Amino acid sequence: MERSATVTWNGSLKEGRGLISTKSRALLGIPYTFNTRFKDVIGTNPEELIAAAHASCFSMSLTGEAGKENFSVESIHTVANVTLEFSNDTWSVNSSHLDVLAEIPGMSESKFQSISEKAKETCPISRLLNTKISMTARIWSKDRITSTSPPPGEL
Secondary structure, eight states: OOOOEEEEEESOTTTOEEEEEETTSSSOSEEEEHHHHHSSOSSOOHHHHHHHHHHHHHHHHHHHHHHHTTOOOSEEEEEEEEEEEEETTEEEEEEEEEEEEEEOTTOOHHHHHHHHHHHHHHOHHHHHHOSEEEEEEEEOOGGGOOTTOOOTTOO
16 A cells, blocks of 8 residues: 655745645645744644644554454544754654543553553554654543543643
8 A cells, every 4th residue: 555645845945835735635735834844834844744644543553452452432632742853953853742532431541551552552653753752641531530631622
């Protein structure tokens, strides 16, 4: 199986702009520039796309691991934070942190931590990144609400 994306860049690094499209057409002519990458300007950037890929891949991997243990997932909310840092005269993606909140009825905290770690290790995007990947994983259920367990979507 092969997936592809196409980028067209025009102009210099700081004044130019690029357009990102995917073969599936899920992204079609999405703009990105120096400012969308290094400043808070609306538009996307490579690191944001990596974060989206990592969060979505992990969520699917966690769902699969839960299913292997005969659990049905109600919801998984994953935020991936990819860190781009400048050191030794170059930019590098140094880490990806997954912040996970899942609602999986009947699953214990220890089982959740175990399958979350396995999902993190087996997610194809985790393996691709070859970078430090950290994670905060929390399980949530309506019958177990605590002050540290917000409903899904409120990380």
